[in-house]
Amino acid sequence: MTIVPINDLSRWDNSERDRIDGRIQAVVKSGHFMLGSNTKELESQLSRRLDGMNVMCVGNGTDALAVSILGLGLKAGDKIATVANAGGYATGAILRLGCIPILIDVDPDTTQMAPISLSAAIVQHPDIKAVIVTHLYGLMADITAISTITKEKKILLIEDCAQAIGASTDRREAGSWGDASTFSFYPTKNLGCLGDGGAVAFRDAVHYASGRRVAQYGWSERYVISDMNGFNSRLDEIQASVLLERIQTLQSNNDKRRAIVRQYADALPASHKMIWRDDASYVGHLAIVVGPSRAHIQQVLDAHEVGHGIHYPLTDNSQPAWQEVFVDASVPNCDQLATQIVTIPCFPSMTDAEIAQVCTALAAL
Ligand SMILES: Cc1ncc(COP(=O)(O)O)c(C=O)c1O
Missing domain, CATH: 3.40.640.10 (Type I PLP-dependent aspartate aminotransferase-like (Major domain))
Incomplete structure (x- = not known):
């Protein structure tokens, strides 16, 4: 692998x-x-x-x-x-x-x-x-x-x-x-x-x-x-x-991205969700998984050799440069999501084998 x-x-x-x-x-x-x-x-x-x-x-x-x-x-x-x-x-x-x-x-x-x-x-x-x-x-x-x-x-x-x-x-x-x-x-x-x-x-x-x-x-x-x-x-x-x-290939690549995320959504257990929609209002720029424990998701992805990232680890109100600007900010859903989201691979040239490897990891969550 x-x-x-x-x-x-x-x-x-x-x-x-x-x-x-x-x-x-x-x-x-x-x-x-x-x-x-x-x-x-x-x-x-x-x-x-x-x-x-x-x-x-x-x-x-x-x-x-x-x-x-x-x-x-x-x-x-x-x-x-x-x-x-x-x-x-x-x-x-x-x-x-x-x-x-x-x-x-x-x-x-x-x-x-x-x-x-x-x-x-x-x-x-x-x-x-x-x-x-x-x-x-x-x-x-x-x-x-x-x-x-x-x-x-x-x-x-x-x-x-x-x-x-x-x-x-x-x-x-x-x-x-x-x-x-x-x-x-x-x-x-x-x-x-x-x-x-x-x-x-x-x-x-x-x-x-x-x-x-x-x-x-x-x-x-x-x-x-x-x-x-x-x-x-x-x-x-x-x-x-x-x-x-x-x-010229924007539309077909957007469709490929969405099709990849559709497979991820099908593979995921009910305890987790993808942030997506199966229609034209989603073009699969990033595939985002949300679940109860980010550490668990990261561990399982690592075990299955699936790359991952976080978009974004800090909310604007938590950015060091902006601490004084946002002393009164109240965005609890943003704060909560920043501790839960994980980005997984999604790009049009992914191979079927790679998509299957990610799906196997997601099914193991
Ligand atoms: C939502 C959003 N807005 C703005 C930008 C800034 O674009 P650029 O990197 O071309 O300056 C980005 C890019 O990373 C982005 O994702």
Whole structure:
């Protein structure tokens, strides 16, 4: 038996690698490395998926969050609600821009933002200006309920789709429900490039224009800085060309990921559960097991040579850098889940033998 890895990006489909090589060579030959036709084409393909939203590519998913906040016109001191169990990416962006994060608890069954907790937070902080909802692990949050709340309360809605590209609810893709949405193309993501990459989508053309300025030095035109918050965040043409190749297999790879987790769910004893749904609202970014004893799950996985991890071991309110920010935070479900969750292997190039090895381990829990 060999160890089943959590992920393995060195496993290439040779024909895909040849096609990607061809695309990269074409960019190299063109001499056009930034803001060219590949990036434009990727933006328009993403826009078509996202109900015609205005899409701009940026350097990574973290910048995408910052650009979304600034593009929507949010200012230092504005309150932005987000969950505490999603790796701290949204909270980090909120804090970096001088905004105030309000932590929302999650539904313990889905691990996603609980609409009821969002409503309670809005009662407590009627001046919340925006919500960042992360579709965590590739599972869509209850976006119908959350978008109903934000519309009714006239609060801006940002969807962090870094882990959920291609997921949909009622045939509407993650990222097309809010005022803005953000994506990461980090190599391990469901749509990954060969380095860093990201994108932001804005519903409103004025917000989009503002986001464009922010991500290009604050320029309104070449060398004219009209936005105080400008920095530089762009996707390069080589990465865009890789993504144009890979976006063609996004759906089939998402289906493979979900099929793997379906086998895990079938193998698991009733004492444990997978965080997933057997429909298009889950795209299997991460396979998460929850059970009464994490140590037991880890022991059994080790005994069966199955790799594992934790996403994420610390909630935002437990991060050392943010201790003073969150003295009053109350997110008991996030805190509890952080002690229970275990991530197990899930990637499209897993072999049947590897999937069977994981299933045997799960059946032994
Ligand atoms: C939910 C979520 N948001 C944001 C990010 C940040 O993306 P990036 O690593 O491209 O900056 C990640 C990536 O790790 C993520 O998982």
